[in-house]
Amino acid sequence: MKNANGETFMIREFHTPRTVDAAVALRTELAGKACYLAGGTELGSTAFRTESPQEVISLAQVLSTAISADDGGLLLGAGCTLQTISVSENVPKVLRDAAKLVANRNIRNMATLGGNIASNKTFASMLPALVVFDAQLELADAGGGRSTVGIMTYLGRGGRELILAVRIPKKPGRRASTAKLSKSANDIATLVVAASYVPDNDRVREPRLAVEGVADHVVQLDSIEAWLEGSPLPSRDAITDRVSDVVTPKTSIKGSAEFKTYLAGTMIADALHRAAADTRKVNA
Ligand SMILES: Cc1cc2nc3c(=O)[nH]c(=O)nc-3n(C[C@H](O)[C@H](O)[C@H](O)COP(=O)(O)OP(=O)(O)OC[C@H]3O[C@@H](n4cnc5c(N)ncnc54)[C@H](O)[C@@H]3O)c2cc1C
Structure with missing residues (x-):
């Protein structure tokens, strides 16, 4: 090999x-x-x-493939396949949508949630959506203990521990959206974005924005989240400009740095406005 x-x-x-x-x-x-x-x-x-x-x-005999819910939120076994997630009615629509972004059914039938996270690729379809849902990972530590960490913490430290499960904390009213840009439906992504927030009358609360394809790994746009917090949802153009100011992609075979910069902005703006238009309470 x-x-x-x-x-x-x-x-x-x-x-x-x-x-x-x-x-x-x-x-x-x-x-x-x-x-x-x-x-x-x-x-x-x-x-x-x-x-x-x-x-x-x-990990075939080790990982849970169960999806369950309790008062704290949703628990997805790391062994769940992306196909199972894509059709599970217990899973918020945006996480189902994220799973459907993965190539094709043959791949989704084998690919697991834990593998998608641990591989930490810049095209990993689930990661932006998991980030904007504040996903927590249950890990098996080398010493035999168990711990729980936020997904960005796990990815930031190189993510080598065994992922046992993914917890999606309950957040009533959170609205969210995700999208992928690729050259064909079967191709890996050039960019993947996800956005979520909790509407408070006409204000944006607890915004979460994540984008892939502009760095080696998924990026959470903290400065844009801080800008949005407590404001009415800005126009698409204003969001596009702000995001374009903070992302720094490299030119690659998938597109120029300018192309990716502009699209990261428009895709985040669209994701936020799509989330705003979706009146379902996705994670109530
Ligand atoms: C043709 C093709 C198209 C693809 N298209 C996409 C796409 O559109 N979007 C996308 O995101 N991915 C895509 N992929 C990549 C891949 O399918 C996904 O990343 C998949 O989710 C990986 O999961 P897996 O279970 O197959 O991981 P594996 O291949 O088994 O493992 C991947 C890595 O994760 C580690 N690992 C696995 N499980 C765990 C765990 N529970 N805890 C800790 N470490 C673990 C392994 O040690 C390994 O380093 C594609 C792959 C192929 C071959």
């Missing part, structure tokens, strides 16, 4: 632990040599994988 840099490697051992603790212990013991395998759609893809493991630790 080859990794994304063209280097050849061979997987020599395939481990099938039956418990979370056994999986974590194996990963600790095989540090630097092994990685977790969930749906395998990234790890099995020459185009996308960045790891070259000598051993893999299957």
Whole structure:
């Protein structure tokens, strides 16, 4: 097999632990040599994988695939496939929409939520939507403990711990929207955006904005969120200009820096205005 840099490697051992603790212990013991395998759609893809493991630790018998709700919000097992999420009526529409942004049903049938987060790609379809829902990740720590961290914290520190579940905190009235720009429906994204806020009469409260495709990883637009907080929703043009001032994409085969800058602005503006027009209480 080859990794994304063209280097050849061979997987020599395939481990099938039956418990979370056994999986974590194996990963600790095989540090630097092994990685977790969930749906395998990234790890099995020459185009996308960045790891070259000598051993893999299957999560097939370890991860929950359940989706449940309680007073605190929604809990999605990290083993849920993106296809399951895309059709689950218990999941807020915007998270279903985000899952549907992923390539095609064949990929969605295998790709897991945990894998989409952990791979932390700049085109990962679920990440902006999870960020604007303030997703919390339940992790299995190397020492055998469990912890919960915000998704941006996990991604910011390189995200190596085993993700067990994703919690979407309850936020009555939150409105949200997500969108992807790609050259074809099957292509990975040039840009993915998501926006959410809680309407308070005609004011914007607790805005959350996230964009992919303008940096190596998903970016949360904190300064734009601060600008929006407590204001009436600005015009599309005003939002576009503000966002264009703060994103710094690079020119790539997918488009020039100017093209991505402008589109990041218009897509965030559209996402916010689409969210405003959607009167459903998506996360009540
Ligand atoms: C043709 C094709 C098209 C694609 N299109 C898209 C697209 O449109 N949008 C998109 O977002 N992605 C796309 N992908 C990439 C991929 O399908 C997704 O990122 C997918 O969600 C990865 O999940 P997985 O379960 O297959 O991960 P795997 O390939 O099993 O693992 C990916 C990485 O995550 C780690 N990992 C997996 N699960 C966990 C966990 N629970 N805790 C910690 N680490 C974990 C693994 O060690 C590995 O490093 C595409 C892939 C292919 C092959």
